Amino acid sequence: xxxxxxxxxxxxxxxxxxxxxxxxxxxxxxxxxxxxxxxxxxxxxxxxxxxxxxxxxxxxxxxxxxxxxxxxxxxxxxxxxxxxxxxxxxxxxxxxxxxxxxxxxxxxxxxxxxxxxxxxxxxxxxxxxxxxxxxxxxxxxxxxxxxxxxxxxxxxxxxxxxxxxxxxxxxxxxxxxxxxxxxxxxxxxxxxxxxxxxxxxxxxxxxxxxxxxxxxxxxxxxxxxxxxxxxxxxxxxxxxxxxxxx
Amino acid sequence: xxxxxxxxxxxxxxxxxxxxxxxxxxxxxxxxxxxxxxxxxxxxxxxxxxxxxxxxxxxxxxxxxxxxxxxxxxxxxxxxxxxxxxxxxxxxxxxxxxxxxxxxxxxxxxxxxxxxxxxxxxxxxxxxxxxxxxxxxxxxxxxxxxxxxxxxxxxxxxxxxxxxxxxxxxxxxxxxxxxxxxxxxxxxxxxxxxxxxxxxxxxxxxxxxxxxxxxxxxxxxxxxxxxxxxxx
Amino acid sequence: xxxxxxxxxxxxxxxxxxxxxxxxxxxxxxxxxxxxxxxxxxxxxxxxxxxxxxxxxxxxxxxxxxxxxxxxxxxxxxxxxxxxxxxxxxxxxxxxxxxxxxxxxxxxxxxxxxxxxxxxxxxxxxxxxxxxxxxxxxxxxxxxxxxxxxxxxxxxxxxxxxxxxxxxxxxxxxxxxxxxxxxxxxxxxxxxxxxxxxxxxxxxxxxxxxxxxxxxxxxxxxxxxxxxxxxxxxxxxxxxxxxxxxxxxxxxxxxxxxxxxxxxxxxxxxxxxxxxxxxxxxxxxxxxxxxxxxxxxxxxxxxxxxxxxxxxxxxxxxxxxxxxxxxxxxxxxxxxxxxxxxxxxxxxxxxxxxxxxxxxxxxxxxxxxxxxxxxxxxxxxxxxxxxxxxxx
Ligand SMILES: Nc1ncnc2c1ncn2[C@@H]1O[C@H](COP(=O)(O)OP(=O)(O)OP(=O)(O)O)[C@@H](O)[C@H]1O
Ligand SMILES: [Mg+2]
Numbered sequence: 001x002x003x004x005x006x007x008x009x010x011x012x013x014x015x016x017x018x019x020x021x022x023x024x025x026x027x028x029x030x031x032x033x034x035x036x037x038x039x040x041x042x043x044x045x046x047x048x049x050x051x052x053x054x055x056x057x058x059x060x061x062x063x064x065x066x067x068x069x070x071x072x073x074x075x076x077x078x079x080x081x082x083x084x085x086x087x088x089x090x091x092x093x094x095x096x097x098x099x100x101x102x103x104x105x106x107x108x109x110x111x112x113x114x115x116x117x118x119x120x121x122x123x124x125x126x127x128x129x130x131x132x133x134x135x136x137x138x139x140x141x142x143x144x145x146x147x148x149x150x151x152x153x154x155x156x157x158x159x160x161x162x163x164x165x166x167x168x169x170x171x172x173x174x175x176x177x178x179x180x181x182x183x184x185x186x187x188x189x190x191x192x193x194x195x196x197x198x199x200x201x202x203x204x205x206x207x208x209x210x211x212x213x214x215x216x217x218x219x220x221x222x223x224x225x226x227x228x229x230x231x232x233x234x235x236x237x238x239x240x241x242x243x244x245x246x
Numbered sequence: 247x248x249x250x251x252x253x254x255x256x257x258x259x260x261x262x263x264x265x266x267x268x269x270x271x272x273x274x275x276x277x278x279x280x281x282x283x284x285x286x287x288x289x290x291x292x293x294x295x296x297x298x299x300x301x302x303x304x305x306x307x308x309x310x311x312x313x314x315x316x317x318x319x320x321x322x323x324x325x326x327x328x329x330x331x332x333x334x335x336x337x338x339x340x341x342x343x344x345x346x347x348x349x350x351x352x353x354x355x356x357x358x359x360x361x362x363x364x365x366x367x368x369x370x371x372x373x374x375x376x377x378x379x380x381x382x383x384x385x386x387x388x389x390x391x392x393x394x395x396x397x398x399x400x401x402x403x404x405x406x407x408x409x410x411x412x413x414x415x416x417x418x419x420x421x422x423x424x425x426x427x428x429x430x431x432x433x434x435x436x437x438x439x440x441x442x443x444x445x446x447x448x449x450x451x452x453x454x455x456x457x458x459x460x461x462x463x464x465x466x467x468x469x470x471x472x473x474x475x476x477x478x
Numbered sequence: 479x480x481x482x483x484x485x486x487x488x489x490x491x492x493x494x495x496x497x498x499x500x501x502x503x504x505x506x507x508x509x510x511x512x513x514x515x516x517x518x519x520x521x522x523x524x525x526x527x528x529x530x531x532x533x534x535x536x537x538x539x540x541x542x543x544x545x546x547x548x549x550x551x552x553x554x555x556x557x558x559x560x561x562x563x564x565x566x567x568x569x570x571x572x573x574x575x576x577x578x579x580x581x582x583x584x585x586x587x588x589x590x591x592x593x594x595x596x597x598x599x600x601x602x603x604x605x606x607x608x609x610x611x612x613x614x615x616x617x618x619x620x621x622x623x624x625x626x627x628x629x630x631x632x633x634x635x636x637x638x639x640x641x642x643x644x645x646x647x648x649x650x651x652x653x654x655x656x657x658x659x660x661x662x663x664x665x666x667x668x669x670x671x672x673x674x675x676x677x678x679x680x681x682x683x684x685x686x687x688x689x690x691x692x693x694x695x696x697x698x699x700x701x702x703x704x705x706x707x708x709x710x711x712x713x714x715x716x717x718x719x720x721x722x723x724x725x726x727x728x729x730x731x732x733x734x735x736x737x738x739x740x741x742x743x744x745x746x747x748x749x750x751x752x753x754x755x756x757x758x759x760x761x762x763x764x765x766x767x768x769x770x771x772x773x774x775x776x777x778x779x780x781x782x783x784x785x786x787x788x789x790x791x792x793x794x795x796x797x798x799x800x801x802x803x804x805x806x807x808x809x810x811x812x813x814x815x816x817x818x819x820x821x822x823x824x825x826x827x828x829x830x831x832x833x834x835x836x837x838x839x840x841x842x843x844x845x846x847x848x849x850x851x852x853x854x855x856x857x858x859x860x861x862x863x864x865x866x867x868x869x870x
Contacts, residue, residue: 158684159646183641183651185682215639215651217584304765304862324769332767339866343762347490348483356483360767404766 024135024151027169032128034174034203039064042228048116049219057114058226066126068239079114083244091120094244101244116221117190117211129153132160143168143178151176162189173197173204180214188214200228251411251444252278252301257310259296259467270296271467274310278446280411283438285447285454288464294448297464298414301446302335303327315411332360336405336443338415342397344389344404350376351385354403361408375407376400379433395426402430406437415447419454431457480772484779487752488787494748495784501741502788502842505734507796509838512730514800514828515808516723521829523719523820524712529602530664530820532715533571533693537707542575542690550577550590551643554688555706561692569696571598572689574679578642580654580672582630589672591642593679600695603667607658608675618678619657623668627659634659640672644684652682664820719820738842742849745781749853753777760857761865774854781850785843803828 040063048055057079063069069086073079081096091104104120112119129135133153141148148168155163164186168178179192196208205228212220237243257274260267271293278284286294299305300312303319312319315334322330331337336357344353354375358368376382379399389397398418405413415434419427435457438445447454455461463471488495528534542553557565557572564570574593579586594601596609607621617637627633634656641651654674662668680686692707701709753760763773807825 155648159648161643161647161649163648181649183649184644185650185652187639187641187651187653189641189649189651213586215579215581215584215641216586299863302765304761304866324771328764328767328769328772330767331765335767337762337765339762339765341758343758343765343866345483345759345762347486352486357766 021137021139022149024137024153025130027137027149027151027174028129028133028135028153030174031169031176032130034205036066036128037230039232039234040228040230041232041234043226045224045226046114046116047222047224048114049222050115055115062234062238064234064239066128069123070238070243083246085239085241085244086123087239089124091124092241092244099245101241117213117216117218118221127160132156133165140171141168146173146177147171148177170197170204175204175206177206190214191220195222198225198228200230203230249280250277251280251315252276252446253311253313254301254307255311255313257300257307257312259293259300259305260308269467271300271307271464274469276462276469276472278412278444280444281438281442282460283435283445283458284460284462285449285458286462286464287449287455288470290450292464293467294464295416298416298446298448301412302337302414303330332357333408334411336408336410336413338398338401338405338413338418340417340420342389342394342401342421344397344400346389349386349388350381350392350400353389353400354407357404357408371407371409372403375403378406378437379403379430393426394422395429398422398426398430399433402433402437406441406443409441410443412444412446415445417449417451418447419449419451424453427451427453480776480779484776484783488780488783491748491752494751495787498741498744498748498784499787499791501737501744502784502846503791503795505737505741506788506792506838506842507799508737509734509842510792510796510830510835511799511803511828512734513727513834513838514803514830515826516727516730517831517834518804518807518826518829520716520720520723522826523723524716526663526820527666527715527719528712530662530667531601531693532710532712533600533695534697535694535701535709535711536715537692537694537703537709539690540706540708547577547588547590550575550690551645553690554645554683554685556686556688557692558704561703562687565595568599569694571595571600571693572676572687573691573693574676574683574685574688575690576642576679576683578640578672580630580638580640582632582636582638585630587630587670589640589670591640591672591674591679593674593676595676600693603662603673604658604660605673608673610675610678616653618652618654618674620654621658621660621673622656623660623662623665623671625665625668626671627656629669632656632659642683644682646684648684650682666820738845741842742845745784745846745849746853749777749781749850750856752780753853753856757860757865758868760860761862761867764862765866770858770860774851774857777854777857778847778851782843782847784850785846788842789839800828800830804830 040061042061044059044061046057046059048057055076057076058074059071060074061069061071067088071084073082083094085092092101093104094101113123132155134156135151135153137149138152139150141150148170151167151169153165153167162181163184164182166180166182167176169176175194175197176192177194177197180188181190183189191212191214193210194206194208195210196206197204198207199205205225207225209223210220211223212218254274254276257271258269259271261270274297286297288294296305300307300319301314303314303322306320314330317330319327319330345356348356351372354372355368358371363371373382376385379402381396381399381403384392384396389400392400398421402418413434418430422430431454434445437443447458449455459475461471461473461475462469539553539555541549543549554574561570561572565572571594576591576593578589578591580589581587594603594605594608596605598605604621608619610619620640622630622632632638637653637655639651640654641649644650654672680688697711698709703709760773764770804827807827809825
């Protein structure tokens with residue numbers, strides 16, 4: 001109920017102060033431009049916090065646009081050598097323990113990636129924000145000492161998994177620092193909080209991000225980018241099945 | 247000339263042994279007529295039992311012919327030889343061989359059950375046989391409740407109940423005292439006289455020999471003597 | 479005559495015969511009881527599944543595969559107007575399935591959400607509790623089963639969030655309240671199942687009067703409902719449960735196969751000893767004019783008589799037991815009840831079908847005859863003259 005009122009009041013304020021705010025869709029484009037790159041290579045850590053233990057996974061990731069990516073896990077020892085290749089709608093995983101390549105499809109896509117709050121499906125999302133949502137700015141807000149626009153996204157199509165998203169976008173760096181994803185009913189489902197940002201050449205990029213399933217009693221999954229490079233040239237074989245077994 | 251019931255011609259019986267074969271009977275030529283009261287005598291191991299078994303078609307000869315009631319016994323099938331025994335041959339054994347779970351009446355009745363007789367016929371025949379041996383008062387007794395002499399009398403009744411043409415008795419008195427031996431010998435002789443049944447004994451017993459009208463002596467499987475005595 | 483002799487002989491065998499007869503009657507009693515138990519279980523399970531889950535037959539949307547939970551969200555089809563009329567007449571009840579996740583106390587638990595009309599009388603599910611009085615109320619009433627309540631530690635009145643995807647893959651979530659914890663004996667209506675109103679589920683799935691299952695009150699005259707639907711008779715629906723019960727039954731068979739084996743060994747042993755002890759008798763019977771075949775028949779019959787006496791014993795001593803379990807029933811031990819099979823929660827009344835009893839007798843009889851006959855090979859090999867001398 002409370003949430004609904006907040007949203008309604010946000011919409012109300014939007015109509016009042018319309019002129020003072022930038023165009024939401026323009027803002028989305030800037031976010032997409034900032035977050036997306038032709039190619040990318042990053043070393044990341046993923047910290048999965050469960051009741052019993054905290055697991056840290058280190059991986060190196062290569063990506064080309066939104067459609068191709070390749071990851072290799074470096075640690076922990078149990079996952080070392082595990083590789084994951086995404087090419088369009090296909091996803092393969094190489095398990096060094098069994099020396100076999102498995103194609104992840106159908107049901108398996110819903111499974112969690114290494115016990116995190118993310119499923120394989122989340123990795124398969126290819127549409128950009130602009131393609132999926134229309135956005136309006138409903139206000140301004142200071143979040144974590146940064147000046148942000150409050151951006152309300154609503155899905156353009158009926159088959160977008162989250163029909164509503166609220167985000168606080170850094171006015172200058174165009175990074176969504178705060179993101180709440182809602183169910184059709186308006187119930188909050190997932191939250192994303194950027195805890196640290198970094199500058200890579202001339203762009204700003206989230207360095208530490210906490211993902212959480214809002215309905216679950218969990219501390220969430222913490223993503224940390226150790227190092228990242230954009231628009232480098234990645235040899236084509238990286239995104240081939242052959243490189244899984246290397 | 248009386249009717250010949252049993253005839254052996256050049257009959258020889260070998261038993262296979264470890265190295266080769268043992269000759270239990272050799273070149274036996276014998277014939278028994280209806281109504282004979284004959285006996286085989288001879289030392290132990292001379293082949294008496296073997297000869298009786300072959301005549302009774304419990305065993306077969308190795309060579310020669312054995313004709314019993316007109317049939318060559320060695321050519322009979324299992325069923326035919328069983329039929330021959332059940333209809334025409336009665337056996338009496340040294341150890342009586344009564345069935346322990348049957349009472350006297352049932353033991354005597356058993357051979358008749360194989361002959362598909364009606365209950366009344368059976369009852370009549372059993373009672374008659376038991377009268378011969380003087381045991382009508384022991385109908386319900388079990389074999390283990392009988393004395394040796396009574397037991398052997400039951401076995402005589404069992405052999406006689408079907409009125410066979412031949413009775414083969416292998417040392418019937420060996421386990422009996424003199425009194426009982428004489429009693430059963432009297433009984434058998436009486437039956438022999440009254441019914442004309444042929445009796446062939448095997449015996450060591452001088453008392454038995456005294457009753458016989460023919461004594462065949464076997465020695466080492468060969469017929470040594472065949473004496474016909476004048477009937478007593 | 480042979481029968482009488484056989485009978486007298488085994489009476490003459492005394493305690494040995496008694497042991498054989500007792501073992502055989504234990505085997506018979508146990509086998510009949512155990513089979514009666516499983517048959518009774520099958521009948522209860524069937525009755526319960528008809529009452530709680532499948533009615534007198536049901537249709538399944540063709541995409542539905544009960545072994546693959548990921549077919550759930552694809553398995554629905556709109557009811558035809560004729561079917562809608564049948565539903566209105568109380569002759570059919572549509573049920574819509576959806577994959578879902580519930581978060582009781584923030585613990586994520588995958589479930590199957592089942593939408594069922596509140597006004598139905600075909601299934602025993604207390605659907606009246608699902609009625610949504612206030613259409614605008616944000617909390618949806620649901621029913622769960624007793625086992626589900628236990629495993630999720632939920633009770634009536636508890637609220638929690640339930641999440642699912644509509645048919646376009648869009649996430650949706652509502653708070654739900656447990657209106658009723660029902661005491662269903664059918665695990666497949668209980669474990670990991672959440673029941674809610676049919677129309678509401680249709681609405682939140684972005685569907686309209688669509689179902690995954692249509693449960694029928696009576697057997698349909700013509701079971702063809704077009705290419706969207708697959709008809710399953712009660713027998714079809716029971717196949718899985720029957721198979722599970724059969725699998726349990728096999729466990730019971732092992733015990734009785736061992737007992738039967740023991741009985742066989744006992745009879746076999748008795749026969750061997752009997753043939754050895756009575757070899758002179760065998761020789762005598764041959765001398766009296768019985769064929770070996772007749773003697774073999776005599777000995778086989780003696781062994782078989784144990785079975786007949788065992789049957790009499792079973793009749794006398796087993797009958798009260800059979801009646802007790804047939805009338806009062808038997809509660810399955812807890813360890814077995816952990817298996818998810820319908821019928822377990824009730825005390826199971828054993829059911830003894832004539833076919834089961836006769837076939838059990840035939841099997842035991844066959845084994846007994848075989849065990850009695852097998853040692854008689856010795857008789858066939860015996861020589862009459864040796865037997866008479868007490869040699870074998
Ligand atoms: N099955 C057999 N195998 C080998 N030899 C045998 C067999 N039966 C008997 N014999 C031998 O054949 C011979 C004749 O035996 P048989 O029993 O006929 O003698 P018997 O005259 O009846 O002796 P007894 O007066 O001691 O009864 C004996 O030397 C015996 O050892
Ligand atoms: Mg002898």
